[in-house]
Amino acid sequence: MAKNPADNKQRIDQPTGTAFVGHEWDGIEELNTPLPRWWLWTFYLTIVWSLVYVVLYPAWPLVNSATEGVLKWTSRGQLAAEMKAAESDRAPLVNALAAIPVEQLVSDQKLYQGAVAGGSAAFKVHCVQCHGSGAIGSKGYPNLNDDDWLWGGDIGAIHYTLTHGIRNPDHPETRQSQMPAFDGILTPAEISSVVSHVQSLSGKAKPNAKGAEIFANNCASCHGTDGKGLREFGAPNLTDNIWLYGSDKATLTQTIKLSRQGVMPRWNDKLDSVTIKMLAAYVHSLGGGEATPAAAAPAPATMEAKAANGQP
Incomplete structure (x- = not known):
């Protein structure tokens, strides 16, 4: 049965010394215990902060966009600015790599190490799916850490393989070999x-x-x-x-x-020439890279000449 609120003004909970508010439900009564003032002020400040945030930053979603906010800030704009700054920092390395023939890259150790660092990052994005994160390969995918090479392990040969791929039917300059299937030829x-x-x-x-x-x-x-x-x-x-x-x-x-007819994609239609040079440097640095022959193979030089002329 509900109590008379007037009676509760005189009723005090003995263990806590707190007055009752007059609410009762199934024998359970409520004490008059207000929230601490510091908590209330903190709560009010969060409301004020939220209103300020709504005014300054993007907040309310619209049909195809959102409210811009007074500061015109967006996470995409911040990312674009950071990307632009990173590109500016990389510009000297990128320009130097674009200018140097790949066969001469190993002789410039400072530039070579910069290319290796960039190639390591590119490898994690484009190559680990087949060669593994440690480049140790798996069945059907070569281990790039040893000194066993199908087409050559100098940086020029590696660069040519990366650029033109292996057994790409749409590309005349691809690496091409074909082992016949001997079923029917041999018993x-x-x-x-x-x-x-x-x-x-x-x-x-x-x-x-x-x-x-x-x-x-x-x-x-x-x-x-x-x-x-x-x-x-x-x-x-x-x-x-x-x-x-x-x-x-x-x-x-x-x-x-x-027979086996494994295919490696060509990267000259997916990556820019500098990134391919970086990948070549990284693969060459893994442990099995060979010295550039005294007479460099003409194929990479031909590719460099085409790149300089803007040809694919």
């Missing part, structure tokens, strides 16, 4: 013999005379008579312990029987 027994011979080249099986003969007649033209590969064809070295797909019998059988 299963002959393929098995070749597998044994290939494994013997790296000490994984005993020599197979029949396989060596078949290899000499069908495979040596690209992989070399000694099996160490020929870079002009992108043919891998079969005598070491570095394998792109695997060295077990089942994997090698599949490779020889059905």
Whole structure:
């Protein structure tokens, strides 16, 4: 039963010394305990602050935009300003990289280290999906930390591969090699013999005379008579312990029987020339990069000349 409010003016809660307000529900009564003044003033200040914020900054959403605020500030505008400042800071490095032929980059260590740093960032965006965050690769994707290269490991060769890709059917300057599928060319027994011979080249099986003969007649033209590969064809070295797909019998059988036709995208239609140079420097720095040959290959120089003339 509700109490008479007049009675509650005289009623004090003995344990706390606080007056009752006169509300009761199912035997539970409410004490007259007002909020602390500091809390109330803080609450009022937050209301004032919110009103000031609404006036100064974007706050109310509209159909296609939002209220601009007196200060005209936006997070996109701040980002654009920061990006412009970053581009301004990078401009000397970018201009220097644009001017230097890629084959000469390694000789300028300060510029080379700047390119490596930029290439590391670009690699994390564009290359880790296949080569991994540590560039160690995986099945079908080369490890870029070793010294085993299909097409060449000097910075010019790496730059050319990045620029033009591998087996891009829409690009005439792409790296191109094709290992035939020997299913139907060789019998299963002959393929098995070749597998044994290939494994013997790296000490994984005993020599197979029949396989060596078949290899000499069908495979040596690209992989070399000694099996160490020929870079002009992108043919891998079969005598070491570095394998792109695997060295077990089942994997090698599949490779020889059905072939492999891995594709690496060309980046000259996706990235600017300076970013590609940075990527080339980064990959070259990973541990397996080779010295630039005394007579640099003409292909990268041709590419540089085209870039200077504004050609793709």
